[in-house]
Amino acid sequence: NAGVTQTPKFQVLKTGQSMTLQCAQDMNHNSMYWYRQDPGMGLRLIYYSASEGTTDKGEVPNGYNVSRLNKREFSLRLESAAPSQTSVYFCASSEVGGINEKLFFGSGTQLSVL
Amino acid sequence: QKEVEQNSGPLSVPEGAIASLNCTYSDRGSQSFFWYRQYSGKSPELIMFIYSNGDKEDGRFTAQLNKASQYVSLLIRDSQPSDSATYLCAAFLSNFGNEKLTFGTGTRLTIIP
Numbered sequence: 141n142a143g144v145t146q147t148p149k150f151q152v153l154k155t156g157q158s159m160t161l162q163c164a165q166d167m168n169h170n171s172m173y174w175y176r177q178d179p180g181m182g183l184r185l186i187y188y189s190a191s192e193g194t195t196d197k198g199e200v201p202n203g204y205n206v207s208r209l210n211k212r213e214f215s216l217r218l219e220s221a222a223p224s225q226t227s228v229y230f231c232a233s234s235e236v237g238g239i240n241e242k243l244f245f246g247s248g249t250q251l252s253v254l
Numbered sequence: 255q256k257e258v259e260q261n262s263g264p265l266s267v268p269e270g271a272i273a274s275l276n277c278t279y280s281d282r283g284s285q286s287f288f289w290y291r292q293y294s295g296k297s298p299e300l301i302m303f304i305y306s307n308g309d310k311e312d313g314r315f316t317a318q319l320n321k322a323s324q325y326v327s328l329l330i331r332d333s334q335p336s337d338s339a340t341y342l343c344a345a346f347l348s349n350f351g352n353e354k355l356t357f358g359t360g361t362r363l364t365i366i367p
Contacts, residue, residue, distance in 0.1 A: 180262075182359040183298070183342065199354070230297055239286040239305070239346045241355050245297035 142166050146231045146246035153221045153253045161216040161249050163231030169244070171237040172214035173198075174206060176227040177248075183230070189214055190237050221253045257281065258345050260358035269367050273330040277343030277358055280324070287319060287326045290342040292360065298342055302328060333365045 144165045153159060165172065174186040185198030189208040203225060205217045214233075218225060228250050232243040257280045267273040279287075286305050290298035304310045304317040304326065316329040326345070330337055340360040347356050 180359060182258075183357040185354065238353070241286075241346060242288070242300050242303060243290075243298070243355075245299070248297050 144231055144233055144244050144246035146229075146249055148249060149247065150250045151252070153218075153251065155222060155253060157221050158217065158219050159221065160218075161229055161231070161251075162213070163215065163246055164213045165231075165233040165244070166212065167233060167235070167244065168211070169233035169235050170211070171234040171241070172208065173232040173234070173243065174204070174214070174216045175230045175232060176200065177230060178227050186216065186229075188237075223253045225251065226253045227251060257347055257356045258343055258358040260341075260343050260361045262359060263362040264364050265361055266364045266366055267333050269333060269335060269365055271333055273333045273337065273363055273365070275328040275330075275341050275343075275361050275363065277326045277328075277345075278324055279326070279345040279347065279356075281345070281347040282321070282324060283348035284321075284324075284345045285348070286346040287317070288344040288355075289315075289317060289328045290344065290357075292340045292342060294339070330363075335365045335367055338363060338365045 147162045170191050173188040175183045187206040189195045192211045207215045231246040234241050259278045289302040291301045292298040302317040304319045310317045314331045318327045340362045342360045343358040
């Protein structure tokens with residue numbers, strides 16, 4: 141079982157470039173999430189999708205957009221990358237949201253914006 | 255005050271000893287608590303969750319919750335070098351109706367052979 145698959149694993153962008161991070165899960169989970177992890181800041185939620193067809197902002201949504209393409213796939217787009225977006229990005233999924241929100245994470249994307 | 259607070263460490267524990275990791279949270283209405291383990295350069299992995307006051311045991315791991323003190327801990331018995339990792343505490347905070355899962359910044363644990 142693949143679980144949560146993220147691509148790419150590494151990416152270097154120049155300021156102002158755009159890119160899309162792809163995420164897919166094969167566990168038939170309803171909820172999907174995008175987090176970023178920065179040293180000393182912990183994991184911070186960017187956007188989430190509680191179910192197919194819905195998306196909501198998390199703690200740090202500025203500069204990002206998302207698409208819940210279907211139940212399996214949830215993509216994160218940076219329209220105009222900035223150095224402040226240099227981070228490790230994790231996609232995650234959960235069977236349900238709320239108090240039973242048990243997250244399964246993808247392997248992460250190391251993004252550097254120069 | 256951070257919503258979920260952990261000592262960043264590093265915490266060094268001899269092999270075979272008990273490692274004790276602690277976490278406090280700000281919202282008295284929080285209902286669920288999770289411990290994730292993250293090896294260096296890898297993604298977080300859920301290892302324990304607890305909803306009720308008291309202890310919950312799973313193998314060498316015990317999660318302890320004290321809602322009155324707003325305190326959750328993770329004990330690792332018979333620590334092994336393979337337990338060396340960063341441990342992330344997370345709480346589902348009610349946050350004045352804006353419910354969300356909030357992570358602490360993690361405690362780095364090193365098991366010394």
